[in-house]
Amino acid sequence: MRSLRLPRFLRAPGFVRSALGRRTVRLRLTLLYGALFLVCGTALVGITYLLASQSTPGVYTSHGPNGDTNALARGSSSPGPDGSLHSTSGENGGSSVSNAPAPARAADVAKQSERQAREQRAGELRSLLVQSGTALGITTVISLGVGWVVAGNVLRRLQRVTDAARTISASNLHERLALDGPQDELKELGDTFDELLARLEGTFLAQRQFIAHVSHELRTPMARQRTLAQVALADPDATVESLRSAHERVLAAGAQQEQLVLALLTLARGQAGISRREPFDLAPLARDVVLNRSEEAQRLGVTVRTDLAAAPVAGDARLTERMITNLVDNALRHNVPGGRVEVTASARDGSAVLTVANTGRVIPEPAVEQLFEPFERLGAVRAEGLGLGLSIVRAIADAHGAAVVARPRSGGGLVMTVTFPPPAAPARRGAETRAPVRV
DSSP states (O other), X not given: OOOOOOOTTTTSXXXXXXXXXXXXXXXXXXXXXXXXXXXXXXXXXXXXXXXXXXXXXXXXXXXXXXXXXEEEESEEXXXXXXXXXXXXXXXXXXXXXXXXXXXXXXXHHHHHHHHHHHHHHHHHHHHHHHHHHHHHHHHHHHHHHHHHXXXXXXXXXXXXXXXXXXXXXXXXXXOOOOOOSSSSHHHHHHHHHHHHHHHHHHHHHHHHHHHHHHHHHHHHHHXXXXXXXXXXXXXXXXXXXXXXXXXXXXXXXXXXHHHHHHHHHHHHHHHHOOSOOEEEEHHHHHHHHHHHTHHHHHHHTOEEEEEEOOOEEEEOHHHHHHHHHHHHHHHHHTOOTTOEEEEEEEEETTEEEEEEEEOOSOOOGGGTGGGGSTTOOSSSSOOSSOSOHHHHHHHHHHHTTOEEEEEEOTTSSEEEEEEOOOTTSOOOTTTTTOOOOOO
């Protein structure tokens, strides 16, 4: 007895592993194709059977002793012209001649003819159903094989995306899938994955540059501290006054390091987003910041003017105060003697708007965006500060879902505008968990 052998595609190791191990998309698509084909085929067989049963007449054929063929149909018997009885069909008018002389004989023949017609008709319909079912089973198996091949071809490009995601690392972010083929959903998925790799590559590059800048900024005061301590210790004629002066300079370098670390912590906090939002007003915060910077403004010879109205905001008041402080500090430091700073706060169309404008040297339009980069100073002259002020401003604004716009003034200086969303409006997508700040 021959053993039953599965089709070749069912005996493939990949199919067996997929079927017994995990339900892969290819297997599910194959089963879906087969199930759809089976349902449609079953419906087709049922419709064919129904139409055949309604259209096939109750007729059967019999062969006489002389080899002639008679068609017998359901009907009633009636006497013929010669006195014999005829069995006529009520459906197609066909008749068969019975030589029975008696009415009883004619009735028996009619019943037998009708019974044989029903049996033959039922047998033909049963044969049609069996043959159709057999053909449906064979074609269903074939459809499973074809579905397995088609699903594999469709998912081949998706497998490339999966393989790339498994092997991706910081060292090969420059590689791209570059999927070919028609512009369908899989091609769109591949293009989106390539765009994601490009963004990740840019982010990793920016992070490396940021770390390099931080290392440089921290190394400078640390080297200064070490040099001052070594010079003071190596001086054989050191006095109390010289040692005191060296220690004061060491403390100043340490204060610079502390200031840089605090700025980095604030930047990181702004990038981390806000987990809890509370309502507050921009006007009191801006007023306090201006009062705290009044002595520095007098020292620099800068006039500060304010126009503060109620501007409700939802978010973190401490982070927002730090943002306003950085904006005012930036306006004071990058100003000119006799210049001015204008701080305004108001509510427009339900949104809170904070504006800090200052006079100063002329800033070209293409260089404005550079000011928001960490440790970037415009021009060759290094002004006082760490180069993180506006980076922190953007990070805090993004954490609140606010938009920061910097616009150079024609006579010199900048106009910084921060527009907060309405307090009841949801923050921009992703602002709760991260701030998309270029660092």
